[in-house]
Amino acid sequence: MSDCLFCKIIDGDIPADIVYQDDKILVFKDIDPKAEVHLLMIPKQHIESLAQLNESHHDLIAYMMLKLPDLAQQYGLSEGFRTIINTGKGGGQEVFHLHIHLLGGKNLPGF
Ligand code: 5GP
Numbered sequence: 696m697s698d699c700l701f702c703k704i705i706d707g708d709i710p711a712d713i714v715y716q717d718d719k720i721l722v723f724k725d726i727d728p729k730a731e732v733h734l735l736m737i738p739k740q741h742i743e744s745l746a747q748l749n750e751s752h753h754d755l756i757a758y759m760m761l762k763l764p765d766l767a768q769q770y771g772l773s774e775g776f777r778t779i780i781n782t783g784k785g786g787g788q789e790v791f792h793l794h795i796h797l798l799g800g801k802n803l804p805g806f
């Protein structure tokens with residue numbers, strides 16, 4: 696998607712502090728961190744939001760979920776972490792490319 700901010704990050708057209716990537720996903724630091732650790736995990740495939748998922752995304756979503764604890768561990772979040780997926784305008788989503796927030800460490804705000 697040419698006008699999608701996160702697709703531009705995937706394509707390298709917009710810089711980001713990338714911490715992990717493979718053929719399926721990209722993980723980078725949120726530009727406006729809400730806690731000591733605040734990462735965003737996105738699929739390399741453009742999917743607008745959780746509401747657009749269908750059976751064809753089954754393996755991809757499972758893959759993303761299974762990677763989250765690994766990343767949390769890597770970032771020292773041994774005591775726990777928070778994941779958030781905002782979906783649609785009503786869910787507070789601002790960037791319409793599916794992403795999972797991974798938050799933890801100091802200054803984790805109340806929910
Ligand atoms: P949403 O509200 O859609 O769930 O979250 C979008 C997130 O993307 C926000 O936490 C915001 O700080 C982050 N963000 C927006 N623009 C950029 C950017 O250009 N680079 C990075 N790294 N994060 C961004």
Ligand code: ZN
Pocket residue numbers: 696699700701702703740741742791792
């Ligand atoms: Zn996109």
